[in-house]
Amino acid sequence: MVRLISPILATQFTIFFIFSFFAINLVVGDDGFARTMDKKLFGMKKEKLSHFRLYWHDIVSGRNPSSVAVTAPVNNSLTGFGMIRMIDNPLTMGPELSSKMVGKAQGFYSFASQEGIGLLMAMNFAFMDEKYNGSTITIVGRELVFSEVREMPVVGGSGLFRFGRGYVQARTHWFDPSTKDAIVRYDCYVLHY
Incomplete structure (x- = not known):
């Protein structure tokens, strides 16, 4: 049958x-x-714009610096030209180092100008707080240190910031000329899904 x-x-x-x-x-x-x-296969639905403000602590001095020189300036350059510093800088909610740490800025900056202090910044903001834990944004760009506001592009991201793009604005909050320690406020504007 x-x-x-x-x-x-x-x-x-x-x-x-x-x-x-x-x-x-x-x-x-x-x-x-x-x-x-198809973007939907990657969970890419509606694009959002996020803004967050962080404080970047570049600690050059002391027994446990978060920023260390890996090359020296060329010919004792007054602008630091040729120096590269690796960073693992705390990112905090407020300007005080004791305020809540939400991540680390990991990467490097190099002194890339022979006329003035101009940096090439290449770093990841690696977040460690709450829903952003494990997510990153990648910033690569030129920073003219003595400009009031410096703008650099966000060229990518991971985790919640996958396919991220946007820009950051950096403003010096505090700088100690004797130790070279600095606190920089970062306003980050990131488009992501």
């Missing part, structure tokens, strides 16, 4: 194969190495 597939089951198989065909076409493109994908 031969059993026939019920019409409902046949319809379900047909729908399943049609959806499978379209899903495969969304993932596999014609170029071989590149393909167009």
